[in-house]
Amino acid sequence: DQQVKQNSPSLSVQEGRISILNCDYTNSMFDYFLWYKKYPAEGPTFLISISSIKDKNEDGRFTVFLNKSAKHLSLHIVPSQPGDSAVYFCAATNTNAGKSTFGDGTTLTVKP
Protein backbone atom coordinates (compact mmCIF):
# COMPACT_ATOMS: atom_id res chain seq x y z
CA ASP A 1 0.00 0.00 0.00
CA GLN A 2 1.74 3.12 -1.26
CA GLN A 3 0.78 5.93 1.06
CA VAL A 4 2.47 8.69 -0.94
CA LYS A 5 2.14 8.80 -4.71
CA GLN A 6 3.64 10.98 -7.38
CA ASN A 7 1.69 9.88 -10.40
CA SER A 8 3.82 11.64 -12.99
CA PRO A 9 7.23 9.98 -13.36
CA SER A 10 8.42 12.83 -15.55
CA LEU A 11 7.57 16.39 -16.54
CA SER A 12 9.05 18.59 -19.23
CA VAL A 13 8.55 22.37 -19.35
CA GLN A 14 10.01 25.30 -21.22
CA GLU A 15 12.31 27.72 -19.43
CA GLY A 16 10.38 30.62 -17.94
CA ARG A 17 7.11 28.71 -17.70
CA ILE A 18 5.50 27.23 -14.61
CA SER A 19 6.32 23.72 -13.41
CA ILE A 20 3.67 21.97 -11.33
CA LEU A 21 4.56 18.77 -9.55
CA ASN A 22 1.85 16.82 -7.80
CA CYS A 23 1.71 14.45 -4.87
CA ASP A 24 -1.18 12.51 -3.33
CA TYR A 25 -1.30 10.78 0.04
CA THR A 26 -3.70 8.47 1.77
CA ASN A 27 -2.77 8.55 5.45
CA SER A 28 -4.70 11.21 7.35
CA MET A 29 -2.12 11.02 10.17
CA PHE A 30 0.43 12.85 8.03
CA ASP A 31 0.79 16.34 9.41
CA TYR A 32 3.91 17.73 7.78
CA PHE A 33 4.96 17.64 4.15
CA LEU A 34 8.23 18.36 2.41
CA TRP A 35 9.68 18.55 -1.06
CA TYR A 36 13.21 17.43 -1.79
CA LYS A 37 15.26 17.88 -4.92
CA LYS A 38 17.82 15.37 -6.09
CA TYR A 39 20.56 15.71 -8.67
CA PRO A 40 22.35 12.62 -10.03
CA ALA A 41 25.11 11.28 -7.80
CA GLU A 42 23.95 13.46 -4.89
CA GLY A 43 21.63 12.94 -1.96
CA PRO A 44 18.27 14.72 -1.87
CA THR A 45 18.28 18.28 -0.59
CA PHE A 46 15.44 19.92 1.26
CA LEU A 47 13.50 22.42 -0.79
CA ILE A 48 10.36 23.58 0.98
CA SER A 49 7.89 22.30 3.55
CA ILE A 50 4.37 22.90 4.77
CA SER A 51 2.54 22.09 7.96
CA SER A 52 -0.95 20.62 7.81
CA ILE A 53 -2.29 23.73 9.54
CA LYS A 54 -1.45 25.79 6.45
CA ASP A 55 -2.58 25.58 2.85
CA LYS A 56 0.26 27.48 1.22
CA ASN A 57 3.93 28.18 1.78
CA GLU A 58 6.06 30.30 -0.48
CA ASP A 59 9.83 30.61 -0.78
CA GLY A 60 11.09 32.61 -3.72
CA ARG A 61 10.22 30.82 -6.95
CA PHE A 62 8.87 27.82 -5.04
CA THR A 63 5.36 27.53 -3.63
CA VAL A 64 3.81 24.47 -2.04
CA PHE A 65 0.03 24.11 -1.83
CA LEU A 66 -1.74 21.69 0.45
CA ASN A 67 -5.34 20.55 0.00
CA LYS A 68 -6.07 18.46 3.08
CA SER A 69 -9.57 17.46 2.08
CA ALA A 70 -8.26 16.05 -1.19
CA LYS A 71 -5.06 14.75 0.46
CA HIS A 72 -3.11 16.45 -2.28
CA LEU A 73 -0.11 18.71 -2.38
CA SER A 74 1.63 20.40 -5.23
CA LEU A 75 4.88 22.24 -5.84
CA HIS A 76 4.87 25.21 -8.19
CA ILE A 77 8.10 26.56 -9.64
CA VAL A 78 7.80 29.93 -11.32
CA PRO A 79 9.64 30.78 -13.48
CA SER A 80 11.29 27.46 -14.23
CA GLN A 81 15.01 27.48 -14.96
CA PRO A 82 17.24 24.83 -16.59
CA GLY A 83 19.03 24.40 -13.25
CA ASP A 84 15.76 23.19 -11.78
CA SER A 85 16.08 20.00 -13.82
CA ALA A 86 16.27 17.24 -11.21
CA VAL A 87 14.22 14.54 -9.52
CA TYR A 88 11.69 15.93 -7.05
CA PHE A 89 10.46 13.85 -4.13
CA CYS A 90 7.54 14.68 -1.94
CA ALA A 91 7.63 13.36 1.62
CA ALA A 92 4.82 13.09 4.13
CA THR A 93 5.52 12.93 7.84
CA ASN A 94 3.58 11.72 10.82
CA THR A 95 5.42 13.73 13.45
CA ASN A 96 3.94 11.64 16.26
CA ALA A 97 5.38 8.49 14.72
CA GLY A 98 8.61 10.25 13.83
CA LYS A 99 8.70 8.84 10.34
CA SER A 100 8.64 10.19 6.79
CA THR A 101 7.23 8.42 3.76
CA PHE A 102 8.53 9.40 0.34
CA GLY A 103 6.93 9.28 -3.09
CA ASP A 104 8.66 7.69 -6.07
CA GLY A 105 9.81 11.00 -7.45
CA THR A 106 9.13 13.08 -10.56
CA THR A 107 11.92 13.88 -13.00
CA LEU A 108 11.61 17.50 -14.09
CA THR A 109 13.33 18.65 -17.26
CA VAL A 110 13.40 22.37 -17.99
CA LYS A 111 14.30 23.07 -21.60
CA PRO A 112 16.20 26.26 -22.50
Place this chain on the structure above:
Amino acid sequence: KAGVTQTPRYLIKTRGQQVTLSCSPISGHRSVSWYQQTPGQGLQFLFEYFSETQRNKGNFPGRFSGRQFSNSRSEMNVSTLELGDSALYLCASSLVWDRGASYNEQFFGPGTRLTVL
Protein backbone atom coordinates in the same frame (compact mmCIF):
# COMPACT_ATOMS: atom_id res chain seq x y z
CA LYS B 1 29.77 22.96 8.72
CA ALA B 2 30.51 19.59 7.17
CA GLY B 3 27.57 17.75 5.64
CA VAL B 4 26.52 14.16 6.04
CA THR B 5 29.23 11.81 4.86
CA GLN B 6 28.80 8.23 3.76
CA THR B 7 31.47 5.64 3.12
CA PRO B 8 32.17 3.94 0.88
CA ARG B 9 30.59 5.74 -2.06
CA TYR B 10 30.60 2.65 -4.27
CA LEU B 11 30.64 -1.02 -3.41
CA ILE B 12 30.50 -4.22 -5.43
CA LYS B 13 29.65 -7.47 -3.68
CA THR B 14 28.51 -10.93 -4.66
CA ARG B 15 25.42 -12.80 -3.57
CA GLY B 16 25.64 -14.27 -0.10
CA GLN B 17 28.21 -11.79 1.16
CA GLN B 18 27.55 -9.21 3.79
CA VAL B 19 28.23 -5.50 3.74
CA THR B 20 28.56 -2.64 6.24
CA LEU B 21 27.87 0.95 5.27
CA SER B 22 28.86 3.91 7.37
CA CYS B 23 27.26 7.30 7.93
CA SER B 24 28.58 10.32 9.80
CA PRO B 25 25.82 12.86 10.50
CA ILE B 26 26.18 16.59 10.66
CA SER B 27 27.84 17.62 13.91
CA GLY B 28 25.18 18.02 16.59
CA HIS B 29 22.56 15.99 14.77
CA ARG B 30 21.29 13.10 16.86
CA SER B 31 18.77 11.45 14.56
CA VAL B 32 20.00 9.29 11.69
CA SER B 33 17.72 7.60 9.17
CA TRP B 34 18.55 5.15 6.40
CA TYR B 35 16.75 4.83 3.07
CA GLN B 36 17.04 2.54 0.08
CA GLN B 37 16.52 4.00 -3.38
CA THR B 38 15.96 1.75 -6.37
CA PRO B 39 14.81 2.79 -9.85
CA GLY B 40 11.07 3.40 -9.80
CA GLN B 41 10.76 2.71 -6.08
CA GLY B 42 11.46 6.09 -4.62
CA LEU B 43 13.00 6.26 -1.17
CA GLN B 44 12.12 3.31 1.00
CA PHE B 45 12.58 3.87 4.73
CA LEU B 46 14.82 1.34 6.44
CA PHE B 47 15.20 2.56 10.01
CA GLU B 48 15.86 5.57 12.20
CA TYR B 49 18.19 5.86 15.17
CA PHE B 50 18.21 8.42 17.93
CA SER B 51 20.60 8.38 20.86
CA GLU B 52 21.86 4.89 19.97
CA THR B 53 18.31 3.47 19.94
CA GLN B 54 16.32 2.31 16.96
CA ARG B 55 13.08 4.26 17.15
CA ASN B 56 11.48 3.35 13.84
CA LYS B 57 11.82 0.52 11.39
CA GLY B 58 10.55 0.08 7.84
CA ASN B 59 9.31 -3.07 6.15
CA PHE B 60 12.61 -4.73 5.37
CA PRO B 61 13.73 -8.26 6.26
CA GLY B 62 15.91 -8.95 9.24
CA ARG B 63 18.96 -9.17 6.97
CA PHE B 64 19.00 -5.39 7.19
CA SER B 65 20.22 -4.09 10.51
CA GLY B 66 21.85 -1.02 11.89
CA ARG B 67 23.28 0.64 14.91
CA GLN B 68 24.24 4.06 16.17
CA PHE B 69 27.24 4.94 18.25
CA SER B 70 27.54 7.43 21.09
CA ASN B 71 28.96 10.03 18.69
CA SER B 72 25.80 9.62 16.53
CA ARG B 73 27.68 7.92 13.72
CA SER B 74 25.65 5.08 12.30
CA GLU B 75 26.32 1.86 10.45
CA MET B 76 24.00 -0.25 8.37
CA ASN B 77 24.63 -3.92 7.76
CA VAL B 78 23.12 -6.19 5.15
CA SER B 79 23.80 -9.91 5.48
CA THR B 80 23.38 -12.65 2.90
CA LEU B 81 23.19 -10.20 0.03
CA GLU B 82 20.69 -10.77 -2.77
CA LEU B 83 20.68 -9.36 -6.29
CA GLY B 84 17.65 -7.24 -5.37
CA ASP B 85 19.67 -5.44 -2.70
CA SER B 86 21.48 -3.50 -5.43
CA ALA B 87 20.50 0.08 -4.76
CA LEU B 88 21.57 3.49 -3.60
CA TYR B 89 21.58 3.59 0.20
CA LEU B 90 21.05 7.03 1.62
CA CYS B 91 21.65 8.24 5.12
CA ALA B 92 19.95 11.36 6.47
CA SER B 93 20.48 13.23 9.70
CA SER B 94 18.39 15.76 11.54
CA LEU B 95 19.00 17.82 14.61
CA VAL B 96 16.39 16.16 16.73
CA TRP B 97 13.03 14.62 16.07
CA ASP B 98 10.47 15.69 18.61
CA ARG B 99 7.29 13.74 18.20
CA GLY B 100 4.33 16.00 17.83
CA ALA B 101 6.51 19.02 17.20
CA SER B 102 7.43 20.68 13.96
CA TYR B 103 9.40 18.44 11.75
CA ASN B 104 13.10 18.96 11.50
CA GLU B 105 14.25 18.69 7.92
CA GLN B 106 16.58 15.89 7.05
CA PHE B 107 19.98 16.42 5.50
CA PHE B 108 21.03 13.65 3.18
CA GLY B 109 24.44 12.27 2.41
CA PRO B 110 25.51 11.46 -1.17
CA GLY B 111 24.69 7.79 -0.71
CA THR B 112 26.50 4.49 -1.14
CA ARG B 113 25.89 2.76 -4.46
CA LEU B 114 25.79 -0.99 -3.75
CA THR B 115 25.95 -3.43 -6.63
CA VAL B 116 25.35 -7.11 -5.93
CA LEU B 117 26.59 -9.51 -8.63
